Each structure stands twice: as C-alpha cells, then as structure tokens.
Amino acid sequence: MKKEIFLIGFLFFMGCATQKDLARIEQHLVYLNGKIEDLEKNQQKIENIISSQQADLLVQVGPLQDKIKELMGQREETVYELQQLSRRIEETNKEIERSEKRLAELEAKLEKTIKMMEEKSIPSSKTQKEEWLYKKGLNLFRQKKYEKARETLNQFLKLYPLSPLAGNAQFWLGEAYFAQKKYEEAILAYQRVIKNYPKNIKVPAALFKQGKAFAMLGDNETAQILWKQVIKKYPKTKEANLAQQALKKIKK
Template sequence: MPGRRFLFASGWSTSLSTVALLLAVFGAPQAQAGMFDDEEARRQIKDLSIKSNERLDTLFKAQFELVNQIQALREENARLQGQVETLNYELESTKKRQQDFYIDLDGRLRKFEPQSAPSAETKTGDEAKPAAESGKKAASDPAAESREYESALNLFKANKIKEAAGAFEAFAKAHPDSTLTPNAQYWLGNAHYALHDCRKAIEAHKVVVNKWPQHPKAPDALINIATCQQELGDSKGVKSTLETVLVKYPDSSAAATAKQRLKK
C-alpha cells in the first residue's frame, strides 16, 4: 500500500508539471501577440497623427494663400476704381472743352453770317400789309433775340443740357424767321444727343438740313445724324447720310469727316 501511494503521488506531480508546461508553451504566443497588437496600434496612431498634422499644415497654407489673394484683389479693385474715376474726370473735362470749342466756333461763324436787314422791296411789301402785321414785324428785336440765344447757349456751356434743350426749342418756336434759328435748331439736336435721345436729335438736325440746306450748320447736322444712326444700329442709314454730305457739301470740313468714316 505505501508503495502504491507513492506511485500515485509521483504520477500526479508529473501530470501537474506537464499541464504547466503545456500552458506555458501555448500561452506564450498569445501574450506575444497581445504585445504586437499594442505596438501596431501605437504605430497606426502615430501615422494618423502625422498625416493629420500634414493635412492641417496644407490647409493653413491654402488659407494663408487665399487671404493673400483676397488682399491682392482688393488692392487691384481699388487701383482700377481709381483709374475709372480718373477716366471719368478726364472724359467730363474733354466734353467740357469740346462744348467750349463748339460754342466759340459758333460765335465766330455767326460773325460771318448775313444779318437780317429790311430792304427797300421788303419795306414796300410791309407798307402794303395790314397795320397789325406790320406792327408785329416791328416788334422783332435782333438784340433781344441775340440775348435769348446766348442765354440758351450759356446753359449748354454750363452743362445744364436739359434746360438748354428747352431754351433752344422755345427760341426756335418764338423766332422762326430769325437768322439765329438755324443755330438754335442745330444746338437743340446736340442737346438731345447729349441727353442720349438719338431719335429726337435726328429729328432736330433734319429740320436744319431740310429747312436751311445752305446754312453752314447743315453739313455738320448731317454728320451728327450719321453719328446717331450709328448708335441706333442703322448702318445703311449711316452710309446714305455720309454719302449725302459728299454730294451736297463736297468742299466742307464735314465732307472730309464723311470720307474718313466711310473708309472704316
């Protein structure tokens, strides 16, 4: 019996050792795998952190460049706005100088235009007319007409275009037989053009051409009609009007302008 107990104890001890050995053998890889899993996770976290930082750097750089571009655009916009304001000022100055030039030229030309003076034949005819009509003729005052015309012209010179248009139109209606009426009608057309109403400008200038075809303003009125027709998109009308200038007024300065415009 004692020998059998010893054998049994000895076998039990051996079994325990074997089990412990097996546990050690099979448990070691699992522990090692756990250690490798932690290192892989740390490595992935580190890589993710690096990539995130790189993306943030890229985003910050893009935002910084965008801010610089916006600032550059603002500066360019301010520069262009300054140029536009300068060009507008120069344009207004040019228009003002052009108006002054035309008005001065108008005054010089009027000095060479024939002034109305009653002839002997006219006086005889007036004497044969009724007294009421003769009184109406006598009421005409060239000096007053001249002042009225100059007043309208000064409105145009002061760039009060709408008021000038009304004044020129009123003068033409009040003094249809005045030697200044063709001029007033011509400037009425220019006033309508300055007010961006080409149709009314054409109508006013056509009155000059049709009613006073031999007046010095007639060829210039045709040139102005052609300009308005061009702005209205009437290319055929432009060509016809410029050719009319060449036919009717070949020796005028307007004819030279018509030739140049027909070449374009």
C-alpha cells in the first residue's frame, strides 16, 4: 500500500505539480503512512490478544476435557455396576423361587406325614374316637385355628350327637364363632347348648356369652335380660359374678 501511495506521488510529480501541491501531497502521504502504521500496530495488538485468549482457552479447555473423560469413565463404571447388580438381583430372585418351591414341597411332605400320623393315632374304640375328635377340635380352637376347629366340632356333633361331650362341643363351637366376631352365629350356637343340653355344665357360660354377643351387636337390653337370668338361675357360679360385673359396666 505504501508503494502505491509513493507511485501516485511520483506520477503526480511527473505531471509538473507546483511546489505547494507537492508539499500538501507529501504531508498527506506522511499522515497516511502514520495511519497505516497505527493500523498495523492495532492489528498486531489484536492478534496478540487473540493469541493470548486462545492460549487461555486452551488452558481452560484442558482441565474440562480431563473432567469430561473422568465423568465418562465414572459413567462406564456405574453402568457396569448396575449391570452386575441386575445380574445379582436376577440370581437372587431365581434362588428365592427355588427356595419357595423346596419349602412348598417340604410343607406338602410335612402335611402328608402329619395326616398319616393322625390316622395312625386314631383310637380303635368308639369312646376313644369320641374323645380324640373332641380334643382335636378343642386343640384347634386353642391354637386359634377357628375355621378348622368349627369343622372338627361340627363333625363331632354329627357323628356323636348323644355323646356326654356333645354339650361341650356345642359350646366351643359358639366360642369359635364369637372369636371370629360372628356374633349372630355364636348366639345360635350358645342357644343350642341351652336348649339341647340343659343339664350340661356349660349352660351358665353359654347364657352369659350369649348376653355378651348381644352386647357386641349393640343390643344392651337383651344382654341385660340374659345376664340377669344367669344371676337368678345360677347364682353360685363364676358366670353369675361375671354377669354382675357386666351389668355394672353397662349401667355406667
């Protein structure tokens, strides 16, 4: 660009310009040359700044790239650990299934063994069979297996309706219903004790528990009538004392 400016000056000079014109042109050329130098200096400064910024960026980007690589490595490790965990969970589930299957087989064998032992332990005489079946139902009740207890006691009453233990069996049948909060069925079961086995030792208890069942159903009036009957008919029994206590509570 400087050469072009000098060339213009030379051509202008060759055109026989005046001294004044030449001085003006030369002054202008000096000004332009200064501007060019300033521009070149500014350009150099800009290039230096850009180079410096590029260097800074490289310094900043380096750790970022290292961090990204580190995170990618951690991600791969996490993915691997998750895959391993998934495999272990799958293996554990399979082991649980196998254990449950073995447990079911053992329970089936145990139930079969118990059944065989029960069959072998059934007594031969009629009286012994009665007692065995009654005790079985009573034991089931005490174990809180109320459904099975009721099935066994009903079976006993069906097979031995005239047995000396029939009244007791009927009472425990009512107790099983009561324990299951089937109060209406319990009331009917207790009533059969009172009606069918009036001389049985469980009659006072059946009458008292019948009152409790009515109370649980919200019929306190009927409950009080029944408890008063217990006190009147069986004054020296434990159930009479229980009936008196129940009446006091219900009147409060």
